Amino acid sequence: MDTSFPNPLDLAGRHCLVTGAASGIGRATAELFAALGARVSLVDCNEASLRALAEALPNGPHACHVHDLADVDGIDDLVRDIVAGLGPLHSVVHAAGIQSVLPAKDLKPEVWRRILAVNTEAALALARNMARKRICQGGGAVVFISSVMALAGSAGAVAYAMSKSALHGLARSLALELAPQGTRVNCIAPGFVRTPMLERLERDWDASQREAVEALHPLGFGEPQDIAQAAAFLVAATGRWITGSVLVVDGGYLAK
Amino acid sequence: MNAQSPACLLITGASSGLGREMALRFSADHRLILAGRDEARLQAARLACHAPERHLVWRHDLADVEGIAGQLGAFLAAESVQVESLIHCAARLDVLPLRSLEPERVQATFRTNVLAALELVRTLTKKRINQQRLRAVVFVSSIASQFGAKGFSAYGASKAALDALMKALAVELAPVVRVNSVLPGALRTAMTASMFDDPQLAERLVADYPLGIGAPADVVDAVEFLLSDKARWITGQQLVVDGGRSSNITA
Numbered sequence: 001m002d003t004s005f006p007n008p009l010d011l012a013g014r015h016c017l018v019t020g021a022a023s024g025i026g027r028a029t030a031e032l033f034a035a036l037g038a039r040v041s042l043v044d045c046n047e048a049s050l051r052a053l054a055e056a057l058p059n060g061p062h063a064c065h066v067h068d069l070a071d072v073d074g075i076d077d078l079v080r081d082i083v084a085g086l087g088p089l090h091s092v093v094h095a096a097g098i099q100s101v102l103p104a105k106d107l108k109p110e111v112w113r114r115i116l117a118v119n120t121e122a123a124l125a126l127a128r129n130m131a132r133k134r135i136c137q138g139g140g141a142v143v144f145i146s147s148v149m150a151l152a153g154s155a156g157a158v159a160y161a162m163s164k165s166a167l168h169g170l171a172r173s174l175a176l177e178l179a180p181q182g183t184r185v186n187c188i189a190p191g192f193v194r195t196p197m198l199e200r201l202e203r204d205w206d207a208s209q210r211e212a213v214e215a216l217h218p219l220g221f222g223e224p225q226d227i228a229q230a231a232a233f234l235v236a237a238t239g240r241w242i243t244g245s246v247l248v249v250d251g252g253y254l255a256k
Numbered sequence: 257m258n259a260q261s262p263a264c265l266l267i268t269g270a271s272s273g274l275g276r277e278m279a280l281r282f283s284a285d286h287r288l289i290l291a292g293r294d295e296a297r298l299q300a301a302r303l304a305c306h307a308p309e310r311h312l313v314w315r316h317d318l319a320d321v322e323g324i325a326g327q328l329g330a331f332l333a334a335e336s337v338q339v340e341s342l343i344h345c346a347a348r349l350d351v352l353p354l355r356s357l358e359p360e361r362v363q364a365t366f367r368t369n370v371l372a373a374l375e376l377v378r379t380l381t382k383k384r385i386n387q388q389r390l391r392a393v394v395f396v397s398s399i400a401s402q403f404g405a406k407g408f409s410a411y412g413a414s415k416a417a418l419d420a421l422m423k424a425l426a427v428e429l430a431p432v433v434r435v436n437s438v439l440p441g442a443l444r445t446a447m448t449a450s451m452f453d454d455p456q457l458a459e460r461l462v463a464d465y466p467l468g469i470g471a472p473a474d475v476v477d478a479v480e481f482l483l484s485d486k487a488r489w490i491t492g493q494q495l496v497v498d499g500g501r502s503s504n505i506t507a
Contacts, residue, residue, distance in 0.1 A: 008477060172503035179466030179500055191489075218430030219489055226489035233481045241467055241474035244503025245496040252430050255423040255492020 012037030020096030022049035024195030028224030075125035112159035119163035140183040175244035184243035191250030219251035269346030271297035273445030277472035318372035351407040369414035397437040426492030434491040441498030464507035466500035
């Protein structure tokens with residue numbers, strides 16, 4: 001009996017846009033998608049890391065687009081360039097995100113506006129393009145990387161939590177708008193994952209604080225690949241009846 | 257028996273509907289134990305699997321919760337196998353208005369849907385019975401655990417209890433065993449056939465699902481993902497697979 005199945009996660013021929021692709025979760029997602037056969041358009045503001053990654057990725061062709069996503073007004077042009085480069089999009093994974101740990105009283109409007117711009121407004125500006133026929137021909141997929149901070153509180157994370165919770169609301173309503181063309185919109189809410197963002201947070205912790213944060217996760221800290229696998233599952237045909245959902249990947253953080 | 261005994265995937269409710277679909281799909285890559293009430297239907301499901309001779313059938317009515325530990329333990333010992341993964345798919349659904357919900361019917365729903373799940377995991381984490389081989393558990397819950405619907409009091413309460421059980425087990429059994437739920441929306445299966453037989457209800461159901469009514473295969477992929485190493489950092493979670501139904505407040 002033939003027991004060789006095609007890989008259900010296969011992304012061959014798909015054009016996927018990944019933001020925050022130079023590091024952390026975005027980078028792991030770009031690497032996995034390329035390995036699954038996708039052509040990947042990489043977006044990040046860190047040009048050197050982006051170019052190095054594009055050269056290391058298998059399959060292809062892939063493309064690099066250096067863009068600071070805080071420039072929300074420029075995103076329509078960015079998407080137009082991306083489609084001009086590698087053709088219509090199948091999927092978007094918005095993994096770019098920034099965070100400033102500050103008590104609310106010390107949070108300046110320009111700080112929270114930048115967090116909201118990159119984490120949330122850029123997500124909307126990117127994803128709404130998927131409603132356009134020349135950008136996505138239907139049957140596409142959008143994944144926003146949110147956070148457990150969208151579902152549980154943490155002192156010092158008010159702006160970040162606000163920006164990430166908004167992604168959940170955005171995803172639910174956009175899921176309904178895009179369902180008629182078969183395009184799905186979902187979120188992944190990670191716990192603390194070993195990324196450059198976590199490394200920056202860790203600089204302010206002593207060993208016991210670090211241990212205490214890791215102990216909040218029954219399975220310990222996660223790896224960027226753990227989130228990339230979930231993104232592939234949602235984007236590939238395996239996620240075909242999943243839309244408007246939040247997939248929590250947090251090593252048990254929220255179950256406690 | 258020793259730790260080298262073959263590792264199996266135990267699927268409850270394997271004789272029909274979603275459970276049978278899972279058995280057929282997973283039979284290529286796993287050695288299965290198909291669990292259900294009806295020997296003939298279980299054997300028919302086994303014969304429909306890839307390499308039928310590789311798989312086992314455990315006939316047990318899960319409403320008999322008290323009998324699970326003894327009978328499953330004896331079965332595993334007799335077959336010299338152990339269980340590495342568990343999918344609890346068996347469920348009882350009686351769509352009944354409140355006035356007809358006699359305590360016995362509620363208890364029957366809870367026995368199969370919740371108490372059996374707890375007793376299966378308890379049994380499979382006993383060293384004497386399963387040699388600490390259990391690694392991953394998926395409960396098939398329902399979006400009815402999150403939302404209300406007429407006639408769904410007992411079923412919805414049982415699935416909400418199942419999800420709460422899932423979270424507690426995930427924390428208690430980490431990092432050795434991962435425990436998660438999938439929450440499907442309405443699928444066309446034998447369990448829901450009566451709902452789709454009612455043309456008015458069927459029409460409303462279809463209209464409420466942005467991506468249409470689901471097929472069992474849509475949920476099987478999600479279960480496969482949660483059982484696999486790709487989900488090695490996912491535990492204690494409810495994965496909604498419902499074609500957008502629970503996002504749709506205009507339904």
